[in-house]
Amino acid sequence: MPLYLKGHSQGEYVFDHSWAEAYERAGGRYYPKLLSAVPFTPAAGPRFLHHPDTDAATVRQALIQGAVTLVERLGVSSLHVNFPTQPEWAAMTETGLLPRQDIQIIWRNGGYRTFDDFLAALSANRRKTIRRERREAQAGLDIRVLTGAEIKEAHWDAFFAFYMDTGERKWGRPYLTRAFFSMVGAAMADRIALVMAFRGETPVAGALNFIGRDALYGRQWGALEEVPFLHFELCYYQAIDFAIARGLPRVEAGAQGEHKIARGYLPSPVYSAHFIADPALRDPVAQYLSGERPAIEAEMAAMTEELSPYRKG
Secondary structure: OOOEEEOOOOOOOOOOHHHHHHHHHOOOOOOOEEEEOOOOOOOOOOOOOOOOOOOHHHHHHHHHHHHHHHHHHHOOOEEEEEOOOHHHHHHHHHHOOEEEEEEEEEEEOOOOOOHHHHHHOEOHHHHHHHHHHHHHHHOOOEEEEEOHHHOOHHHHHHHHHHHHHHHHHHHOOOOOOHHHHHHHHHHHHHHEEEEEEEEOOEEEEEEEEEEOOOEEEEEEEEEOOOOOOHHHHHHHHHHHHHHHHHOOOEEEOOOOOHHHHHHOOEEEEEEEEEEEOOHHHHHHHHHHHHHHHHHHHHHHHHHHHHHOOEOOO
């Protein structure tokens, strides 16, 4: 069970900043804490790794208990397991960790053979809007999806400029270095789908995706030109096109973003589990989460009912 000892809560997409602030105002020490998660990415997946010849449930319980013991041994405030699978989440809840649920907007492949098949599942108004958005975004641009050996260092140079521009304008300090992109390109180029928009031969925008066994994971994006609907085209529509072509069941386009729903992505539950050592913090957090869960479920149901672009019936 890989764990990180962290002195902050940045880059996690499961927000516990208010817990930390409340605990420290009361004289406690929230950091460092233990975290089990994929760094900097809100992608769900297994958090407890076991040999195929072992019993998964038995190993999982041993690892949960081991992690809780480690909290006590290190004297840290808490353990947080972000974006586990649903069975892992249920097992941690049964063990006594505090369960938390949130919403992620995910596109699911309904067995579509083409993008037009996907559009046929939507209401007439949404089909018309998406076609218009795609036309306007693509006008005057050459959009390419690069994978494997097609991705050159010049592409990473351009994409890093997009990434830095987005980070500096909207999201504060970017945390990935230029060397990161070369390293990930060298290590797993065949698992990367880099969507690039060119004006002539000059790259002007891009979106980075990672190809999983059963999903396409959208990550960073950026643009040096303001083009209407280009964000939707590169991050959402091209991702859907790619997933359909590869037969991938879903596209996970990152955290948050109700605007994705109008483009065929729907709310899905994601999970986290938390062990807090001090009852003075654990009890109020448990009370807060017991109210948050039904609110999240109601919000997800309302978003699906009111905002879904899919045809009824």
